[in-house]
Amino acid sequence: xxxxxxxxxxxxxxxxxxxxxxxxxKQGIYGLLGANGAGKTTLMRMMCGLLxxxxxxxxxxxxxxxxxxxxxxxxxxxxxFGYYPDFTAMGFLCYMASLKGxxxxxxxxxxxxxxxxxxxxxxxxxxxxxxxxxxxxRLGIAQSLLNNPKILILDEPTAGLDPKERIKFRNLLxxxxxxxxxxxxxxxxxxxxxxxxxVLIMKDGQIIENGKxxxxxxxxxxxxxxxxxxxxxxxxxx
Amino acid sequence: MNEKLEKALKGAFDAPPPKRKAEFLLSFEYxxxxxxxxxxxxxxxxxxxxxxxxxxMVAAVMVALHYQGDINVIVWVCASFxxxxxxxxxxxxxxxxxxxxxxxxxxxxxxxSDITLARLGIIGAVNGLTCIIxxxxxxxxxxxxxxxxxxxxxxxxxxxxxxxxxxLNRFRGKERLYICGGASCFVSVISMVVFNPFNIxxxxxxxxxxxxxxxxxxxxxxxxxxxxxxxxxxxxLSLTA
Numbered sequence: 001x002x003x004x005x006x007x008x009x010x011x012x013x014x015x016x017x018x019x020x021x022x023x024x025x026k027q028g029i030y031g032l033l034g035a036n037g038a039g040k041t042t043l044m045r046m047m048c049g050l051l052x053x054x055x056x057x058x059x060x061x062x063x064x065x066x067x068x069x070x071x072x073x074x075x076x077x078x079x080x081f082g083y084y085p086d087f088t089a090m091g092f093l094c095y096m097a098s099l100k101g102x103x104x105x106x107x108x109x110x111x112x113x114x115x116x117x118x119x120x121x122x123x124x125x126x127x128x129x130x131x132x133x134x135x136x137x138r139l140g141i142a143q144s145l146l147n148n149p150k151i152l153i154l155d156e157p158t159a160g161l162d163p164k165e166r167i168k169f170r171n172l173l174x175x176x177x178x179x180x181x182x183x184x185x186x187x188x189x190x191x192x193x194x195x196x197x198x199v200l201i202m203k204d205g206q207i208i209e210n211g212k213x214x215x216x217x218x219x220x221x222x223x224x225x226x227x228x229x230x231x232x233x234x235x236x237x238x
Numbered sequence: 239m240n241e242k243l244e245k246a247l248k249g250a251f252d253a254p255p256p257k258r259k260a261e262f263l264l265s266f267e268y269x270x271x272x273x274x275x276x277x278x279x280x281x282x283x284x285x286x287x288x289x290x291x292x293x294x295m296v297a298a299v300m301v302a303l304h305y306q307g308d309i310n311v312i313v314w315v316c317a318s319f320x321x322x323x324x325x326x327x328x329x330x331x332x333x334x335x336x337x338x339x340x341x342x343x344x345x346x347x348x349x350x351s352d353i354t355l356a357r358l359g360i361i362g363a364v365n366g367l368t369c370i371i372x373x374x375x376x377x378x379x380x381x382x383x384x385x386x387x388x389x390x391x392x393x394x395x396x397x398x399x400x401x402x403x404x405x406l407n408r409f410r411g412k413e414r415l416y417i418c419g420g421a422s423c424f425v426s427v428i429s430m431v432v433f434n435p436f437n438i439x440x441x442x443x444x445x446x447x448x449x450x451x452x453x454x455x456x457x458x459x460x461x462x463x464x465x466x467x468x469x470x471x472x473x474x475l476s477l478t479a
Contacts, residue, residue, distance in 0.1 A: 045341075048345045049344070071345060074345060078342060078345075080341075081341060082339050083337065101348065103268075103275065
């Protein structure tokens with residue numbers, strides 16, 4: 001199981017959002033850290049085939065990102081997502097399951113299983129518009145797991161989760177990372193410090209750090225200090 | 239093994255916890271839904287108002303014919319009303335972007351292009367069926383030739399189609415739906431005022447035919463663009479900037 005990103009580049013007119021990023025991801029949890037505007041979302045969108053790169057390629061086990069087989073192996077949760085107004089939690093998951101190629105029977109079964117996993121069984125038949133931010137976020141996580149993906153890409157998945165949910169989510173992710181490639185982006189260091197096998201730090205469209213936490217931290221003592229070293233000024237200005 | 243002994247062993251020892259259960263489940267191939275299943279599933283997600291409006295349109299024509307209205311007036315009113323049919327279909331086609339579902343849908347096995355194609359097919363079939371029923375009923379009663387009737391009846395419909403698809407292909411966000419709404423109203427009013435059977439505005443006799451062919455060609459070109467385009471929406475940088 002290998003996801004290869006080769007010199008991936010995205011340029012918007014005079015701004016280079018992602019600049020020749022090359023990575024090889026094997027199973028495990030990868031934490032993508034970076035300040036707002038570092039290029040995390042653009043990189044993830046290209047890895048999901050939502051954006052056509054200006055240059056470079058993305059392949060999973062030799063399958064190109066544009067192919068249906070690639071999307072079949074992909075689970076994605078965007079930073080911001082919507083839902084059709086009349087959807088219930090169960091209806092939303094069944095709809096997403098139909099797009100992911102699950103049969104009707106399997107879709108119902110899997111949706112119920114995932115609602116249980118994200119603790120939304122009680123509100124399965126309630127309209128999503130009545131949900132809190134954290135509940136919507138959990139539903140987003142559930143939909144990304146519908147097809148039992150081999151590549152799981154989560155863009156700021158912990159936004160809106162309360163501390164208890166955050167811990168639960170981290171535990172869930174640790175389990176999921178055992179047999180698939182999980183990439184999650186965040187700008188909250190504590191979200192990935194304990195669970196990420198590999199930390200990638202992105203700045204100005206480039207990966208400036210890539211390695212296990214203790215390898216990249218070295219004399220900075222903690223990941224947070226390393227992060228502040230790279231982004232301190234930007235965070236203060238933001 | 240002796241059944242009794244088997245039961246006794248089961249009672250005496252707990253079954254060991256499963257090993258590598260997650261890996262096994264991940265490698266397990268569940269039967270996947272076919273493209274046909276996907277298409278059928280999409281049928282259920284078309285909003286009811288599309289079906290209701292089609293049924294109402296056919297019913298209204300039947301009632302009007304029953305009460306012996308002037309056939310030319312019925313054709314004229316129907317033709318002027320059809321652009322709103324287009325608007326209904328367009329709101330359905332554009333709902334992924336309107337409700338911010340496009341990004342999620344694009345990452346799925348059946349991507350946004352497949353969804354758009356399925357919706358276009360379903361809405362096209364509903365509109366097509368309605369149009370066939372109207373044509374079958376009205377063209378016979380009106381005594382016009384089939385082609386003349388088609389031009390008279392469907393030119394405003396095609397004009398609304400090409401304007402709306404043009405707007406969907408070029409504008410972003412919810413404002414494009416307002417543009418589509420405006421285009422449908424505009425075409426409807428034009429049809430009411432200019433193409434009416436009372437010849438209020440004198441027209442060149444071939445104008446409607448030219449408009450028909452032009453709108454048909456333009457609609458087809460815009461429809462093709464609409465189906466293949468969702469690949470690369472210019473996601474704005476505002477999320478990350």
